[in-house]
Amino acid sequence: MFHAVIDYGGFDGAADQLHVTQSTVSHAVAKLQEQLGVALLELKGRKAQITAAGQCLLERSRELVRQANALESLADTLHQGWGPDVRVAMDPGFPSDLLIHAVRQCSPSLHDLRLSVSEVTPDGARRALHAGEADIVIGAQPVLGFAASFLLEVEHIAVAHPAHPLFSGKRDITHDELSTHSQVVIAPAQHGGGASMGESAPHHPGSWRVCNPERAIGILRQGVGYAWLPRFQVQQALDARHLRALPLAGARHHGTRLYLMCAQSVAAGSVARQFADALQACSARCRQADAGQA
Numbered sequence: 001m002f003h004a005v006i007d008y009g010g011f012d013g014a015a016d017q018l019h020v021t022q023s024t025v026s027h028a029v030a031k032l033q034e035q036l037g038v039a040l041l042e043l044k045g046r047k048a049q050i051t052a053a054g055q056c057l058l059e060r061s062r063e064l065v066r067q068a069n070a071l072e073s074l075a076d077t078l079h080q081g082w083g084p085d086v087r088v089a090m091d092p093g094f095p096s097d098l099l100i101h102a103v104r105q106c107s108p109s110l111h112d113l114r115l116s117v118s119e120v121t122p123d124g125a126r127r128a129l130h131a132g133e134a135d136i137v138i139g140a141q142p143v144l145g146f147a148a149s150f151l152l153e154v155e156h157i158a159v160a161h162p163a164h165p166l167f168s169g170k171r172d173i174t175h176d177e178l179s180t181h182s183q184v185v186i187a188p189a190q191h192g193g194g195a196s197m198g199e200s201a202p203h204h205p206g207s208w209r210v211c212n213p214e215r216a217i218g219i220l221r222q223g224v225g226y227a228w229l230p231r232f233q234v235q236q237a238l239d240a241r242h243l244r245a246l247p248l249a250g251a252r253h254h255g256t257r258l259y260l261m262c263a264q265s266v267a268a269g270s271v272a273r274q275f276a277d278a279l280q281a282c283s284a285r286c287r288q289a290d291a292g293q294a
Contacts, residue, residue, distance in 0.1 A: 091125070120137070138151065138279070140256050156230055161223040167246075172249035181225065220237075
């Protein structure tokens with residue numbers, strides 16, 4: 001009521017705005033002054049004027065009210081799943097460029113968006129959704145009970161170092177021959193076992209499990225093993241002749257379809273939902289660009 005007295009020109013104006021009697025306002029201000037031990041207002045004629053101490057406390061109290069309102073608003077938005085923090089669990093084969101494009105698309109309206117991104121296997125994606133550990137999941141397999149939207153298909157090719165023994169022959173390599181050599185498989189450690197990007201984990205001796213494609217490429221460049229990796233992630237190494245595509249008999253590449261799923265706590269209009277929509281829009285433009293180049 002102290003604020004109302006100042007904002008509405010006195011006790012009468014405050015009483016009208018608050019729909020109470022003038023005596024109620026006077027009593028409330030008098031009690032506040034008693035509790036604080038300082039005079040907030042002084043009467044000059046028939047008009048109450050703020051004291052120097054009152055002015056100081058007024059400015060501080062307005063700030064406290066603003067902070068309290070902001071805290072209440074934040075609690076309400078977090079309760080509805082509308083907070084600015086968005087947790088994304090994604091397959092390692094999803095292009096990071098699309099994440100960046102989606103962030104830029106959201107930036108004008110979501111300037112305080114904070115992303116937490118982790119890479120997951122298909123099993124990890126399912127666990128993240130069921131356990132509520134992620135708001136958005138990009139995975140190679142739709143998860144039962146969650147709406148899945150197709151994003152894009154990622155082309156994978158088998159690659160190895162140019163000096164790898166697999167290139168010693170002059171004929172195409174069979175899949176049986178591949179099974180006798182070490183394979184490097186992407187299996188993000190933070191969400192447990194299971195190969196990622198649609199691949200089954202190899203069972204023959206000498207295989208490598210690594211947490212991301214960059215680590216796999218580093219190992220391959222040392223002449224160790226072969227790997228199925230997204231073409232867009234190895235194209236630079238291919239162009240520089242640090243790696244070479246294996247001449248396989250039969251299919252020399254395969255595609256992994258990636259899907260977007262949201263946790264059940266993600267509400268319509270929330271920050272997470274807006275970011276998910278941006279990811280879908282960016283992926284759609286990527287598909288259109290690829291179709292135009294085909």
